[in-house]
Amino acid sequence: MTTESMEVSAHAKVNLTLEVLGKRSDGFHNLASVMQTLELHDSIRLEAAADVSLSCDVARLSGEDNLALRAARALKEAGAVNAGARILLTKRIPIAGGLGGGSSDAAAVLIGLNRLWRLEWPVTRLSELANRLGSDVPFFLYGGTAIVQGRGDEVVQIPPAKVGWFVILAPDIELTSKTGKMFSLITPDQYTRGVLSHKLAGRIRGGGDAPSQFFFNAFDAVADRAMPELRTYRDGFRSVGAREVTLCGAGPGMFALAPSREIGLAWQLLLQRKGWRAYLTSAWWPSAKGITG
Numbered sequence: 530m531t532t533e534s535m536e537v538s539a540h541a542k543v544n545l546t547l548e549v550l551g552k553r554s555d556g557f558h559n560l561a562s563v564m565q566t567l568e569l570h571d572s573i574r575l576e577a578a579a580d581v582s583l584s585c586d587v588a589r590l591s592g593e594d595n596l597a598l599r600a601a602r603a604l605k606e607a608g609a610v611n612a613g614a615r616i617l618l619t620k621r622i623p624i625a626g627g628l629g630g631g632s633s634d635a636a637a638v639l640i641g642l643n644r645l646w647r648l649e650w651p652v653t654r655l656s657e658l659a660n661r662l663g664s665d666v667p668f669f670l671y672g673g674t675a676i677v678q679g680r681g682d683e684v685v686q687i688p689p690a691k692v693g694w695f696v697i698l699a700p701d702i703e704l705t706s707k708t709g710k711m712f713s714l715i716t717p718d719q720y721t722r723g724v725l726s727h728k729l730a731g732r733i734r735g736g737g738d739a740p741s742q743f744f745f746n747a748f749d750a751v752a753d754r755a756m757p758e759l760r761t762y763r764d765g766f767r768s769v770g771a772r773e774v775t776l777c778g779a780g781p782g783m784f785a786l787a788p789s790r791e792i793g794l795a796w797q798l799l800l801q802r803k804g805w806r807a808y809l810t811s812a813w814w815p816s817a818k819g820i821t822g
Contacts, residue, residue, distance in 0.1 A: 561678050564668055
């Protein structure tokens, strides 16, 4: 083994659109979503070791259930790897905010260990493993701008969307079994056919333009029922000047496009003065080497 350690980045994502198409026979839901990775990212150091282990600067994430640790062990087993790895995870993405931090960590570990262990698996093979770990994990193997369908396993990259600065607001709201509860509130009359996602994807393919009035998240219609406190944060976000405020995934995180970095910074500072966690970040696209850029 020529490489003894490496640094990888695990980028956050937003759903520019998120449509629920219907419930599947396996209990999951079919989705259509245009996703975009962000510069906001977790940092992961991978070190060669005799066994697989993980430590995180957020102590409660250092347990056996951490998705990045599960990803490493799954790859080790599937690849019949004799070596191990020590995973050192530094969190920056808000936890359980709908930004995909755990799934991104898992994907980054798969890509990094694929190199560290010199497996040389193509991304299509890694995707098969990623799909068993979680619905968002396959997307993070690609990153950038993509239309994602099925339960998250059908990922098609599209040209970069012309989106600049994002302001992310991470409310201090915890909802146990959040994703399941949010899906349970979506009724069949709220199912769509994916038209909004394909319309935005077509617009991006035609020139990259992605105006915020084309954004959509099916959970926006039911989020206040699951998390009544969310309305205060949304109203506060709009009060600083943001017009189109959209949930990040199943929430409670939310985002708005800023017209410029300067305006985005002003929004961020005004939100932070309220005592809220707010982040200014930009869209991110992978290099030829993938998510570890």
